[in-house]
Amino acid sequence: MSYVLPLRGAPNPSSQNAGTKPGSFSIAPDVGGARAYSSPDSPGMPQPSGKTAWDFLPEGWSRAGQFAQAPAGFEPITQLEHARLGLITPAMRRVAQREPHLSAEQVRDEIAAGRMIIPANIIHLKHQLDPMAIGRASLTKINANMGASPISSGTEEEVEKLRWAERWGADTVMDLSTGGDLDATRRAIIENARVPIGTVPIYSMIIGRKIEELNKQLILDTLEHQARQGVDYFTIHAGVLRAHIPLVQKRLIGIVSRGGSLLAKWMLTHKAENPMYQYFEEICAVMRRYDVSFSLGDGLRPGGLADASDAAQLAELCALGELTERAWRQGCQVMVEGPGHVPFDQIEYNMKLQRSVCHGAPFYVLGPLVTDIFPGYDHITSAIGATAAGYHGASMLCYVTPKEHLGLPKKDDVKQGCIAYKIAAHAADVALGIPGSRDRDDELTKARAALNWERHFELSFDPDTARAYHDEDLDVDTDFCAMCGHDWCSVRISKEIQEIGSGKAEGFERGVAVKSAALTSDQREILEKRGVLSPEEIHKLANKTRKAVRDDDAASKASCHSDYVERTDAERIQEERLVQLRPKAQSPAAE
Ligand code: SF4
Numbered sequence: 001m002s003y004v005l006p007l008r009g010a011p012n013p014s015s016q017n018a019g020t021k022p023g024s025f026s027i028a029p030d031v032g033g034a035r036a037y038s039s040p041d042s043p044g045m046p047q048p049s050g051k052t053a054w055d056f057l058p059e060g061w062s063r064a065g066q067f068a069q070a071p072a073g074f075e076p077i078t079q080l081e082h083a084r085l086g087l088i089t090p091a092m093r094r095v096a097q098r099e100p101h102l103s104a105e106q107v108r109d110e111i112a113a114g115r116m117i118i119p120a121n122i123i124h125l126k127h128q129l130d131p132m133a134i135g136r137a138s139l140t141k142i143n144a145n146m147g148a149s150p151i152s153s154g155t156e157e158e159v160e161k162l163r164w165a166e167r168w169g170a171d172t173v174m175d176l177s178t179g180g181d182l183d184a185t186r187r188a189i190i191e192n193a194r195v196p197i198g199t200v201p202i203y204s205m206i207i208g209r210k211i212e213e214l215n216k217q218l219i220l221d222t223l224e225h226q227a228r229q230g231v232d233y234f235t236i237h238a239g240v241l242r243a244h245i246p247l248v249q250k251r252l253i254g255i256v257s258r259g260g261s262l263l264a265k266w267m268l269t270h271k272a273e274n275p276m277y278q279y280f281e282e283i284c285a286v287m288r289r290y291d292v293s294f295s296l297g298d299g300l301r302p303g304g305l306a307d308a309s310d311a312a313q314l315a316e317l318c319a320l321g322e323l324t325e326r327a328w329r330q331g332c333q334v335m336v337e338g339p340g341h342v343p344f345d346q347i348e349y350n351m352k353l354q355r356s357v358c359h360g361a362p363f364y365v366l367g368p369l370v371t372d373i374f375p376g377y378d379h380i381t382s383a384i385g386a387t388a389a390g391y392h393g394a395s396m397l398c399y400v401t402p403k404e405h406l407g408l409p410k411k412d413d414v415k416q417g418c419i420a421y422k423i424a425a426h427a428a429d430v431a432l433g434i435p436g437s438r439d440r441d442d443e444l445t446k447a448r449a450a451l452n453w454e455r456h457f458e459l460s461f462d463p464d465t466a467r468a469y470h471d472e473d474l475d476v477d478t479d480f481c482a483m484c485g486h487d488w489c490s491v492r493i494s495k496e497i498q499e500i501g502s503g504k505a506e507g508f509e510r511g512v513a514v515k516s517a518a519l520t521s522d523q524r525e526i527l528e529k530r531g532v533l534s535p536e537e538i539h540k541l542a543n544k545t546r547k548a549v550r551d552d553d554a555a556s557k558a559s560c561h562s563d564y565v566e567r568t569d570a571e572r573i574q575e576e577r578l579v580q581l582r583p584k585a586q587s588p589a590a591e
Helices: 079-084 090-098 104-112 155-167 182-192 216-229 242-248 258-270 280-290 311-329 344-357 378-392 411-432 439-449 453-459 463-473 490-498 521-530 535-549 567-581
Strands: 062-064 067-069 141-146 172-175 197-199 233-236 293-296 334-338 363-366 396-398
Touching: 079 090, 079 104, 090 104, 141 155, 141 411, 155 172, 155 182, 155 411, 172 182, 182 197, 182 216, 216 233, 216 280, 242 258, 242 311, 280 311, 293 311, 311 334, 311 344, 334 344, 344 363, 344 378, 363 378, 378 396, 378 411, 396 411, 439 453, 439 490, 453 463, 463 521
Parallel strands: 141 172, 141 396, 172 197, 197 233, 233 293, 293 334, 334 363, 363 396
Antiparallel strands: 062 067
């Protein structure tokens, strides 16, 4: 019996053409076209837009052959402006070096079309930033969120988390601090970061004041301040409009974006349009001066499966399409943020709808989670959705940690989130047939086939964990492992059959079992941490907060719960008792 394989032209993701013939079932690459690397469309999927950033040139610009002509005396600042003029910047060259399947010219052309961005503030470029690109022609990227909250963490801990996130492969990091010394934390993160840093500036705008006090000057001053510090991209929730608010009434969980809910409250109080939308051109002018990229926020993203792909979410997406065009007209780079909870079957539609409405601007999605009933494991539920999102068109995946919905991620949560998302992004890249994306997998498969444990660990994304797990059961280097044992080891038996006939051993032959290298202290810690917390530790943790905030042990809610006491009392109790669980937050410096 023979099968007709659904081959559609995507290359084998192994640069050696190793292994089985199919390689990828994706469509042929279209770098320079609207689809770049893309999954085949299921029936009924929205088609790509016929427009690109070339259709939204700034006033006074004209198309001159392949590139554009700017008004006399114009000095380009942003990567988009350079690309439109046909100029290749050092950042574009660096991207091509980091992603060898693209040339610097292709990087420039993708940026000019608006399908790729290099989030690189001109100030951050003077520090340690190593330029990277986000776009469907490049490898799928991941973002790690971090940030101090009013009751947990501080500047030093955040810098430590930044290093940790970089160590575990975060391509960008968002500082979402809402507590502690925001300004000092942000400055420290930017100075130490090799990856682009994103922020949600509305958080700083309302520290020490009420959202109702937000005004144009405060918005522009805060953006200017953070841009001058070197932030590489801003989440701006300009797409939540007054007309959208009634659309969330029937949702199970309303508005779950912090920025979206704050701006909705502002609009209801002032009976006016979203100020981020009203003053969008002025915002663009600030961001252009430093080449801060837009991450157009999805303030109405669904917070549960039941609210996914609803009228509110899609109405906001249309507004984001319009804002993409307006930002391009001001010379700004744009990516667009996308939904966080989406049933698996709706993911492809969501990705392809954004590609159509936003003319191919990179899509940056949070997860999405494909089920709501696994708190504590949402790095897994969301990585499943993120893999589908990456395959169907998202360019960057914002990680979700096991602490999602439950608390502020700590160091190990950051690692778990990063790894889950590296898996999602890498799986999408291989599936899309991005050249060379499978090379390391093939090398590891060869080492595995040869039972070459050293090489196996070396090629693992997390060698310490791989080695520790192996050595936990069998700390000798043998031609089998403890999972099946010698007699049942299919790889060993297969090796005997083939005599490594496929050439996979690459000269490696293990004659007799040898003692493996002893566990390092890091590996020992990995194994120790595998044991869940002792009942005593759990009890201690469970009582820590309760003692601080509950007067009456029989009460079902903590005394600082806003359903239980007046808001002002709740705030007072939190301020007096909760904050003291950690060093008291310092007053934020004046923005
Ligand atoms: S013992 Fe089992 S799991 Fe271990 S290498 Fe052999 S086949 Fe693989």
